[in-house]
Structures are given as C-alpha cells and as structure tokens.
Amino acid sequence: MAGYSVSVALTGSGGAGAMTAGQILLDAASKAGYYGLMTRSMGPQIRGGEAAALLRISSRPISSLDDHYDLLVAFDWGNINRFAAELPLAAGSLVIGDPEQGEVPEPIAKFGARAAELPMKAMAAEIPGGRINMIGLGAAAVLIGLPLDAVLSVLSAQLGRKGEEVLAAATQALKAGAEGAKMLPEVAKLPAAPVDGVKRWNISGNEAAGLGALKAGIRFVAAYPITPGTEVLEYMAPSLDKLGGALVQAEDELASINMVIGGSFAGIPSMTATSGPGLALMTESLGLAVASETPLVVVDVMRGGPSTGIPTKSEQSDLNIAVYGLHGDAPHLVTAPNSIGDCLSTTQWTVYLAEALQTPAIVLSDQAMGQARALIARPDDLPYVANRLVAKDNAEGYLRYAVTESGVSPMAIPGSPGNNYVADGLEHNERGTPSSQASDHHAQLDKRDRKLAKFAYGEMWADIEGDADVAVITWGSCTGPVQEALIRAAEKGIKAKMISLRLILPALPEMMAAALKGVKKVLIVEQSHSEQFYKFLRAHYDLPAEVAVIAHPGPLPIRPAEIVNRLVAWKK
Amino acid sequence: MSEFANFMAHAIALEMEAAERYDELADAMAVHHNDEVAELFRKLAHYSRLHHAEVKDHAKDLVLPQLKPWEYQWHGTEGPEAAPVERTHYMMTPYHCLHMALQNEKRGYQYYADLAYKSADPEVKRLAKQFAEEESEHVVMLEKWVADLKEPEPNWDLDLDPPVVSD
C-alpha cells in the first residue's frame, strides 16, 4: 500500500520450505540495499507444520508490518485457515497458488484479491533435485522487482557448502520460477533501492537483545529453553565463549534465576532470558534479588498467555506479572524495547541500570520482535556498560546495606578482603544481619525504593515523537505500527504525538506530565485482552480527560490502519 | 615427634576444646535468655582457659606436632572435657550445668589417669599424673559446688509458650 514498500507472504506446510525461502528473500533484499522486516507464524507441530514467512521490504526504514500483503505465494493450502487471519490481503493483492492444490480456499478468497496459478510442484518435478520453494521464491522475487542476481548471490553463499549439485538444482528452480512469473499478473513493485550510505544490519530481536547484553558487559548466563526466548540464549552461548564468559543450561527456571543471582553476587554481570511461564517461576527469586540487592537482568520474550497459551505467537500480556508479580514491596526495573533494533539498545541500557541500581530488571520483549528479523540501520553505539558501585578492599566497618542518600550501597565482591558479608533475603540491618525490627525494615524498604526513584534515567525513559494536542501512548512492539500510523495520519493532515515508554517501572510521573503538557486527548495502543497497559497508566500517571484505547490480544498484530482510522474519527 | 610432645599437644587441645565449647554454650544460653547458666558456662570457659595457659607454659620449650582436629587420639570423638552439645537444654539450670561440668572433669581425670598408668614415657607419666591430680581437685571442687545446689523440680523444662515459627 505504502509506495515505498512491498509486503510478501510465503506459506506452506509439510516442510515445503516457506521459512527458508523467506529468509533468502530477506537476505537478498538486504544484498540489494533495501530495508526490511520478516516475522514468522508457525503451527505448533515440531516438524512439517503450517508456516508463513511474512515479509515487508522497503526503501525506507520500517518498524511495522503493513496493513495487508501485496503478494501471497502459497506452496500449498494445508491448514491455511489456521492463520488466514494473519494474512490480510487487499483487492489489488495477488494470490499465487498451485493448480495441483486446488482452488484458493474460502478464508483467503474472502479478501477478494486477484488470484493466479503457477504449477510450482510440476515445475520443480522437472528439475532433478528441484524444490517447490525455490520456484516460488524465483517467482516472488521477479514479481516484486527484486533483482534476481541478489537472490542468486545469497543462494550461492548459503547453499554453496552443501555442494554444487544442490546449488545447481536450486539455481535452476529459482530461474524457472522467475521465468514462470513473467506470465503472471503484475503486483506492486519495489521502488529503487535507497543509496543512503547507511550501514545496514540483518538481525533478529532476540539476537539484538543478546548482543546488547554482551555490549553492556554481561558475562554469565544461566539458561532454560522456552519459546520464543530460546534464541536469545542460543545466540549468547557461543558469543559468551568468544568473550571469555560462560553460559550454562540449568535444570529449570528456578535454577536459572538462582544461578544468575549467584553469578552476580560473585561479581559477574549476569542474566537469563525466558518467556511468561518461566518468568512466573522466577518471581520468588526476583524478590530475593530485590531484597539482597543483587543486580540481574531477565529478558522476557512475551508470548500469548496465560499458561502455555500460544508459545509461537506474540502478545503484550506479561506486563502485569512483570510489574506486579513480586511479593512484598519490591521495587525493581521493567523496561521494554520498542523495535527490533531497540532490543539491543534497551537491553544494553537495562543491564547498565540494573548494575547501577543493584536490583533485578525485566526486559519485556515479545515474539513479534524477538523472532522477527529486520534489515535496519546499524544501531548506535551507546555508552551504557555495567558499572557497579563496588566496596573498597578492607573497608572499615563495612556495611553491605548501608543506608545512603542515593539508596545505593557499595557492594563487596567475593575476593575483596576484609569485607565479607552474608547477602540475605531475610529483612536485615545495614550490615546484613537478619532483623525483624520495624526500624530496619522501614529503613531498608526506603533505601531500596529511593535508589530507583531518585535515579536520573534521562531521555531513554521514552521515545517521544511529534508535537500535538493528541498523543498516542504505546509500548513495545506496538510502537512500530503507531509510528507508521502517525506518518500516514500526517499525510492526511492529522497531527499526533507519540509517547513510547521504554522505562515501564519505576513510573516517572514528572517526565510523563512534561510529555503530556498541552495534550488534551490520549489514545493508548497495546496488545492485550484486559488492557493491562491502559490500567497500568491509569494507576501510575495522570492522563487527560479524554482517553481511548486500542487493545487486542495476540496473535494478530496491531496494524497501522486501525490507529489511523481512530485518529481520523477523533478529528471529525 | 616425641611421645611427650604429642602428649602436650593433646593436653593443650583438651583445654582449648573445653573452653571453646563452654563459650559456645554460654552464647547459646545468652541467646535464649538463660543468663544465669550463660554466666556459669562463661566461668567454666574462663577456668579452662587458665588451665590451657598453664599447660601451654609447661610446653613452652617444646616443638609441638601440628595436628589436624581429627588427628588427635581421644578416647571418644572429642577431647574428654568438651561438654556434650546434645546434653544441653535452653532451660537448663545451674544444677544441670555444673553436673555436666563435673562429668567433663571426671572424663578429663580418667584420660590423664589412664595415660599415667599406660604410658612408657617417664615424662608423660609424670605430667599425666600431675594433670590427673589437678583434674581430681576440680572434680572435688565441683562436687562440693553441686552439693550446695538443690535438684530442680521434675518439670524444670516446662515451657508455657510454644516454639516460634521463623523463616
């Protein structure tokens, strides 16, 4: 729809290779100099399940999927009804199916897009070792106007090591698909690739979070696999080894969070990554990290909940547990990246905050960012590194939990002579000795609260764009659609301000008041069923009188059009 | 290492173990607000330390073997004058405390008396005999002390408050 981008969906089941084709298409777009985004939608099957590679390729930086796909290439129609809702098409869109697979099924046909046929299976069968996904990939590349050379170059880089025969077969199939596409109706074509000299990265949100953590100085990770957080850990395992750090796989999340506490207590910046069910298991020990003032980071890559929920699909519904899940009065940090690239920046910043404030921090990423891959401008280098306030050796009369003005107390690291202390989850006095006295409890509660409340978080607390008396407040992966919506609204003459919160906890009422100065109406955009973010804002911030909410649960992403429509309606 | 040096190392450790155990029990009693018995245990620790100093003085010109805690050869598992931890109670009375001390001293006497009888080393024999005599003096002293105390009521350990629930 937007003239600067084209959106393509590749679907298939039974190991048809939709994901591989999508990955090659994205890499080829990168090669050709475009920006891009690829998310994936999968069934629950371990192998052979229905899968969709959902791409948007663009001549400008993009942070959101579009409202619909311009091209859908379906290698087959197996179980397409399960994710048809995630494949919105417009009247001008083109659906390519294989005649052998029958008519376009109703859930897709109902969008009213144009349909065309390409006998992909038959074409592949004519090529020794030919695969259907390469036929489809060749066709898709030609249809959207992506140079075939770029695709071939990616193909040879990726398949080269599998041997000449495999590469030759793939190349032949790709070319056959490209040839076949010439008989097909036209679809929206890519504009010329930008020549902006901007260094480009090809990275997933989960990799970005891992890299950000490493850049901040994380050198110990305890891991328990869980979808969709596992790739953070899988990325970090070999990377930590390269940096002289270590990752260990734990027996469960109870162990992983406590290993992280141990690693951090021992002086090494430490973290783990998980998803909702894992975070739930970790919450008791997050309380321990608060009480013992042990810095650590948990990256929660959110998925549909509650319980096992929808492990492979995104939702912003762990906000409540991240903010309110700890027992007792337990001040801690909650942050949220708002784009794939920002997964790096926010995680790096969060490690810095956790270490500076000696408290646990939860980074709320989600499946939509974590498992999506983007072609983005290289994220800026940020100055944030772990820098803990450490006690001097043989500090006289050392008090681990000294009540200080900032609330932060120098932390002795094992190995430091003369400063031995016992970290404790029991309420304690300044020395760390267990105490149930009111005065100690109050003093320690105050200091743990004060250190977070008094800290200068700076501009990173939120991304604020535009200036108007209408504001859209959002967070996390909903930020991309909001940004795109505001660009489109501006084209219609509607101005709105965006406030995307990066720092969820602690809430900063003064910063928000300043950001909302002159704002008369607020639209809140989030991906949860019970309006968790809206209620959180209500609890912690003063909002203008007129407030509207767009809140949908996963797995469907929030699309820019809905936001634009709401702003337009408001204007009338 | 000579048998005598070995003997002296044991004699020194015997008094030190006794003193440290009494200190530990005194602390435990103080934590449980049994100040009277805590005071007594402190006193006993003090006497053990005096004896420790005396024994050490006997050995001042000797090169003593450096024994690890588990390398000492006692009749039981610990030095004979170390009070048995499991025989203490937070409500124990001076009567119990001194009876316990009496038993400890009797074991100390027995230990030295045995050595005085069994050892082939004349130096060991001589000093063991001397230490045994000293221990028997302690026994007599404690027996007198205990005799002045009334046996506690049968329900001396009755606690009207139930144990507390903690972490």
Add this chain to the structure above:
Amino acid sequence: MNVQAPLTHQDFKSDVKPIWCPGCGDFSVLSAVTKALAEHGRPREQVAFISGIGCSSRIPAYTKVYGFHGVHGRALAIAAGVKLARPDLTVLAAGGDGDGLSIGGNHFMHACRRNVDMTYVVMDNQVYGMTKGQASPTTAPDWCNSKLTPEGTGISPVEPVRLALAAGCNFIARGFAGNPNEVARLILEGINHPGFSLIQVLSPCVTYRPEQRDWKQAVHASDGNPSQLVAEAMHRLASDDGFTTGVLFAGNRQAFMPPRRGLGSIAELERKFAS
C-alpha cells in the same frame, strides 16, 4: 616481611550468635565447617558459603566468609552460579533435609550430575524445625509427632546418599554431629575432591526429635575404604542402615566447567550482522 599467622577455625567464626536451640547438632557442623576451612587454608574472602531456608541454612552468617542466605530450596543453584561465574572461589553450600531434598530435590539431582566443583553439607535431622516440626523427605513413615501428619506420612523416606549416588554425585560422605572433628575431615576431603561433593551430617534436632540424642549409640564408622566404583558403592549402600559414617564413595569424574575461550570480540560479533 610481615608473615601472617595461619588462620584458625576461630578466625572463620563470626560474632553473630546462632539462633539454634542449645543442644542442636548444627552447632557441631558450624564448628566442623570452620575447622575444615582453617585446614583448607585459603583466605576468608576466597570462600563463598551459600544456603537456602531452614534452621541449618542460617549457618553462613555464623561464619566469616562471603555468604548468601537465599530462598527455600535454591542453595545449590546459587552456589553453582557462584562457582561457574567465579571458578577461582571455594564454594560451599549447606542446608537441611527439607531444603535440599524436598523443595530443592530437583536441584539436588542435577547438582549431582552436573558435578560443579563444590561441597554441599546437608544437615539431616529428619524434620522441618523452623516451621515447628513437620515430616521431611527423610522422616520415617510412621513418625506421628506432627500435627500435619498425625498418623505418620506413610511415605518411604529418601536416603540422601543413595539418591546422590544414583544421580552421579562424585564424592559422598556421611558424618555425625556428635563427632565434629570427623565431620571437619569429611568436609575438607569433599572440598579437595574435584566435582560435586555431598556430606550428609546426621544432626539431631533436640526440640522436635529428642529421641535423636540416641544417634550417638547408632552411628558406626565405615571400614575406611570408600568405593570408587558406582556398582560396588550401590551394592554397599543398598544394605546400609543409614548410620555408617565416613567417606562412602569417591568417584573420578571430571568437574564441569564451561571453557570460556575468549578468542573473539564485540566488534567481531557485530560484523556478523553487517549486511
């Protein structure tokens, strides 16, 4: 040059007074730990002592090394984190039978098989003391003195040393609180043995299990020749009465430690994403 005298076990004791009931076996374990550390000979700041929750888990505060008194059941996980993050430290963990074998049972099994180089002292009194005397995983099924299970648990107790052996523990010993010097020896052997070492200490609870005072008569020393073969140790432990003290198994598995090659850089990691 100023040569410092070696530290004695008293140097490893803190000035915090234990809250344990007088008569508790844990006092002897404290004494044994400090004696073992004195013989171990490392400076106090090079030792980390980790515990969970329960009477016995209070022990780190009574020593003068770095300590962590964590949440219930997770001592072994914190301890593993400390050792894996800082291989240079000597790491001890301690706790009770409930902390280690009930709520922490999964970590116990995996600590045995993971074989991180650390020493775990389980003070076993077959009861939950801190919550007023409930049955623990090592309590006999017919023990009826808990209001929670007035007719006994009716459940077979777990034998910690057998469980440890089955799970792959590399060094297994049992001591008795009434013999703190031997417990000290076992702990030091555990520290010196590579990998994960379990020291089960029969540590009487005089408040809820006063009958355990009689353990003094029940314990008996092993023959002093610990098996190095799992099958042999398994056979011996199968008929063990639970009161044999000494080293029961000393295996030769290598301790687990990730490699940390450190042959790359952030710049190299970033280059992989450049398109």
